[in-house]
Amino acid sequence: MTGRTVADAPDDRGPGVVLWGAGGVWSVRMDDGATYDATLRGRLKQAGESKLAVGDRVIVAPDRRGGAWAIEEILPRQSALSRRTPGGGQGERVIAANVGQVVVVFAAAQPEPHRRMVDRFLVIAESNRLPARLVVNKVDLVDGASAHAQFADYERAGYEVHYTSTRTGEGLRHLVQALAGRTSVVAGPSGVGKSSLLNSLFPGLDLRVGAISAAVQKGRHTTVGARLVPLPDSTYVVDTPGLREVGLWAVPAAALDRCFPEFRPFVDQCRFVDCTHRVEPGCAVRGAVRDGVISAERYESYVTLRSELA
Ligand SMILES: Nc1nc2c(ncn2[C@@H]2O[C@H](COP(=O)(O)OP(=O)(O)O)[C@@H](O)[C@H]2O)c(=O)[nH]1
Ligand SMILES: [Mg+2]
Ligand SMILES: [Zn+2]
Numbered sequence: 001m002t003g004r005t006v007a008d009a010p011d012d013r014g015p016g017v018v019l020w021g022a023g024g025v026w027s028v029r030m031d032d033g034a035t036y037d038a039t040l041r042g043r044l045k046q047a048g049e050s051k052l053a054v055g056d057r058v059i060v061a062p063d064r065r066g067g068a069w070a071i072e073e074i075l076p077r078q079s080a081l082s083r084r085t086p087g088g089g090q091g092e093r094v095i096a097a098n099v100g101q102v103v104v105v106f107a108a109a110q111p112e113p114h115r116r117m118v119d120r121f122l123v124i125a126e127s128n129r130l131p132a133r134l135v136v137n138k139v140d141l142v143d144g145a146s147a148h149a150q151f152a153d154y155e156r157a158g159y160e161v162h163y164t165s166t167r168t169g170e171g172l173r174h175l176v177q178a179l180a181g182r183t184s185v186v187a188g189p190s191g192v193g194k195s196s197l198l199n200s201l202f203p204g205l206d207l208r209v210g211a212i213s214a215a216v217q218k219g220r221h222t223t224v225g226a227r228l229v230p231l232p233d234s235t236y237v238v239d240t241p242g243l244r245e246v247g248l249w250a251v252p253a254a255a256l257d258r259c260f261p262e263f264r265p266f267v268d269q270c271r272f273v274d275c276t277h278r279v280e281p282g283c284a285v286r287g288a289v290r291d292g293v294i295s296a297e298r299y300e301s302y303v304t305l306r307s308e309l310a
Contacts, residue, residue, distance in 0.1 A: 013061040015075070017098075017236075018054050020227040026052065026071060028060050029230055036060060038069035053080070054226045054238065055097035055183060081128050081185055081238075096226050096238045098183055101131045105188035105197065107138040108147045108163075114189075119260075119301035121187055122159070126259035127251040130185075133160045133178060137193040140165040153295035157262040166196045176201045183228070183236040202231050253309040257285065260302055262294055278303060 016030040029035045038060050040052065052058075052074060059073040081102070082094045102125035106113040118134070125132035134154050139147050144163070151161050162178065164171035179201065186194050195207040226240040251259060257267045257277060263285050267275070271282025277299075288294040 013059065013072075015057055016060050017228065017230075018052065018056045018058060019230065020054055021052065021225065026058075028058060028069070028071065029228075030060065036069040038071045039063075041070045041072050044071065044074065051094070053094040053097045054228045055080075055099060055236070057098065079128070079130060081124075081130060095240060096183075096185060096228070099128075099130055099185050099238065100182035101125075101133065102128075102185045102187060103133055103135060103179070105135040105137055105186060105192050105194050107141075107192040108136050108150070109138060109141040111189060111191055113150070115297055116301055116304060117189065118154070119298065120305065122154075123251065123256070123259040123305060124187075126261065127255070133162065135162045135164055135171075135175065135188075135197070137164045137166070137197060139163045139170060140167045153298055156295065157260070157298065159261075164197065166193055166200045169200075172197075172200055179231075179235055179237070181234045183238065185238040185240060187240065198229075198237060202235075205229070205231070251309060253306060256302065256306055256309060260298060262298065263288075263302070266294070276306060278306065 014030055014032070016028040016036070019027040019029050019035070021027070024039055025037050026039070027035055028038050038058075044052075052071070056077065057075040058071045059075070060069050061072045062068075063070040077094075077097045079097070079099055080094045081096045081099045082092050102121070104118065104121040104125070106118055113136070122132050122134075134151065136147055136151055147163055151163075155161050160178070162171050162175045164175055166172070175197070186198065188194055191210075195209050199205050199207050199209065226238050229237045229239055231237060253276075254274070257263050263277075266284040266288050267277075269284035270277065270280065272280050275283055275285070277283050277285040285294065285299070289296055289299045
């Protein structure tokens, strides 16, 4: 190892987190709040430029060739939201690293919530072993009792459900507490109020409301990946263009049942170890559906998704 130069002084080297990347340049926010554009050190590049993701913690140092900053080290990941190509293994692509939770946002109305789609988002979180919570926004447009009834299945399944309105402020205080100090992927269809919620929760953030959807934008600009948005008090939100495109390729068909947390107590009680919970005799999952312990709607989602994966 060569001797230290002034540029290598400890003060100029430090840990940070990747906010976004484009064309091989990564925006890294240092722990002291400064943001640098950095490129991967040569030897790390071989290891896989594609392996670095938004949310990764890295060590950044001044590049010896002067002026620029280099990512010297990628620190181990605690978790990741990733997509695996069918067949698994090789084709994994990490969308965001060190994700603490997935916050799935739907509207009570306008647009009408689509149960199958809610379940799809939750399965994506579960298959990545990430905790998930549900936000039902725009409750000002419906009566409270019906909103609660509509999402009761999710509370019974063990998910925390937040009922919110950016119009009345309902539920916002509790939601901001649920985001505080963590990194959250905020996912949901467009128009449900994700940007409005984040603006209400974090004044000054100033995200565009009613903006054209990511899907439409994609046709006009080069595709951008996920972005990590730093907020006060070590809170981060991952803004990803259309988690729907994440799809379900991450989930092996035989593991789908465990992505429904309320099925888990029953899957090992089926007569056949490879029970698909569709037609087999002695299926404990279908027994629980008959007994009203598992919601019939959630079970229907399982069957639909299972046939997609088969
Ligand atoms: N009634 C009602 N409208 C809302 C609420 N939150 C957001 N909106 C409206 O819903 C539309 C879509 O909001 P936006 O934040 O852009 O949704 P996003 O696409 O999920 O980011 C906008 O017209 C918002 O003003 C709410 O709590 N109640
Ligand atoms: Mg938005
Ligand atoms: Zn079964």
